[in-house]
Amino acid sequence: MDYRSLITSPTLLIDEKVCRANIQKMAEKAELHQLELIPHWKTAQSKKIGEWAREYGIRKITTSSIRQAAYLSNTGWDLIHIAFPFNIREIPRLNELARNQAISVQIVNPFTIQKLAEQVSTPIGFMIEIDAGYGRTGVHMSDFGKIDEILKIGKTSKNLSFLGFYIHPGHTYYKPDKELIYHETRQALAMLKTKYESEYPNLVTRIGDTPGCSVATDFGDIDQMGPGNFVFYDLMQADLGSCKKSDIAVALAVPIVDIVPERKEILVHGGGVHLAKDHLIEKDGKKNFGEIVFLKKDGWEIPEHISFVKSISQEHGLIQASDELLNQVQVGDLLGILPIHSCMTADAMGVYLSLSGEWIDHAEEKKFKV
């Protein structure tokens, strides 16, 4: 069965072999550094891909919303951590969810833990998110007053148990010196562990970001790693040096609807609602919304000469095509597009098609899209 025969409209392809190799490689790296790998499932958001991950010894995962956690609950995970500053409007849903699935949440302020202490009716773990310089979210690493207050309130409820400290050093996406960022992050986590482990001897520390986890060589005494994007990787990660383009495990299959050879342009059905609108900036200042691959019977092939999506609207993608590409396509053919940001593309598409023609689930199921 040729998977291409199933495709009439934009469809997100997954190469299971590449995906499994990414998981295996990170699992081996985690083992080498004596870390527990607890991947962030905001990227894959899939029960089936979760089954693959468990084959490599992964037992716990992370999500970025209670909705994703609900989708993945009771599918075999020892613990699902919701790594987003907890939203107190969702306490009733949390109570319901935690009745049948071990859950932990993320805390960044005393107000939230106070509400949880008052209203949580089932045992829940919590991690404190620490800001070690990224500046998006978390308690500043030296704000011991706030950390102590959170811990003190946590102790007032028998249903709340403190698990440890979580850092997402997202500045590895923007700054070149990832080793330096990791040095600072390691130091912050080591300092916190030293300070609090007499009172919480089982506390763990976790770091979670794909660029850092992919390239760092020194994790110090950090206990857990929580990257997400590595399961699929994408062109942004290739650009950051986290992976090679051949490590990218997903590609959007799109039908060609027009070809304009005199402008070297190919128009495809595949736009912002499919790929999302993340982009890279090429050296000449042009935006790149994704790069073209050839779809073959057993997978995709990266062409010698780059062709890329140079502009995008709601449903249209306009490709700047190489001669190599122009010479071998006609209207109605399919092309593949490697995404810039695979988490966003997978969320937009809501279902995957494997190269063996099997549909693979995603939390945002939109089967009618295909």
Next chain:
Amino acid sequence: MDYRSLITSPTLLIDEKVCRANIQKMAEKAELHQLELIPHWKTAQSKKIGEWAREYGIRKITTSSIRQAAYLSNTGWDLIHIAFPFNIREIPRLNELARNQAISVQIVNPFTIQKLAEQVSTPIGFMIEIDAGYGRTGVHMSDFGKIDEILKIGKTSKNLSFLGFYIHPGHTYYKPDKELIYHETRQALAMLKTKYESEYPNLVTRIGDTPGCSVATDFGDIDQMGPGNFVFYDLMQADLGSCKKSDIAVALAVPIVDIVPERKEILVHGGGVHLAKDHLIEKDGKKNFGEIVFLKKDGWEIPEHISFVKSISQEHGLIQASDELLNQVQVGDLLGILPIHSCMTADAMGVYLSLSGEWIDHAEEKKFKV
């Protein structure tokens, strides 16, 4: 019933009064200029909002995919036009759809109409899309050879009937002089009508873009207007001068999960998977992913001082907050965000909540998101 009591996680609100006023105003403008208003439903993508539109005399609509057309079929439309260069892989689905719903498609090359002529089994209309300078898609307005070839092939099938010429002058989104663009577009359509109406006496010409349709005062002898975004408008349209901020009919309700007064920042659950990642650039070079409104019992209120989403990731939105805003919120409260690009936000959210607490359908239904 207070709609706010239904909201626990990111939820797209619609103000029916504002939405109806936008539709009514455009319908009146169309009538004044003796144009038929055939709105582009890629923005609303809703059966219910379609019912509202029909109360203002609208009988036909446009979609940007066969999927949207399938969703809206048999819900009361005299004709659904799919204004996207037709994708020949979808001919079987088109045949199925056209059995019970009047459908027309968009053609930009002879290859596609040839495949349709060979395989279409039900009567279908077609429009030829003309590129009058935007450069994204369409037959160049002076490429009569290609237009003639398309028409000639169209005549070979009794199931295909030529309806007219369609122009989406999308450069009104980028260039200040919309009247000049409309002047050129009018001239292109008038020229084509003159050239082809002896052979096709019923042919129509259509123009479709919200910035132009909102501000233009001279439509010449154009027959139809097809704007889409005007149903909701958004901050991009307000920035372009198409509308006032008070004309924006949708706002994303988001829960506050953290407040950092010393940095004047508010963190909300509401990110790229909810708002999409379109942004405006403020005068100081900062990105603006959406502006904050206060949610009141009967609707939203635009604050005196602007607060805006300054950075966004998959699920996080980080707000640069005014003192006015900081002084009146706490963790757990809801805020509203006016979107930059409402079409993309509506597609990402997949369902609306009215101010009377009623859920309103969208083609991308994702009820579990709320």
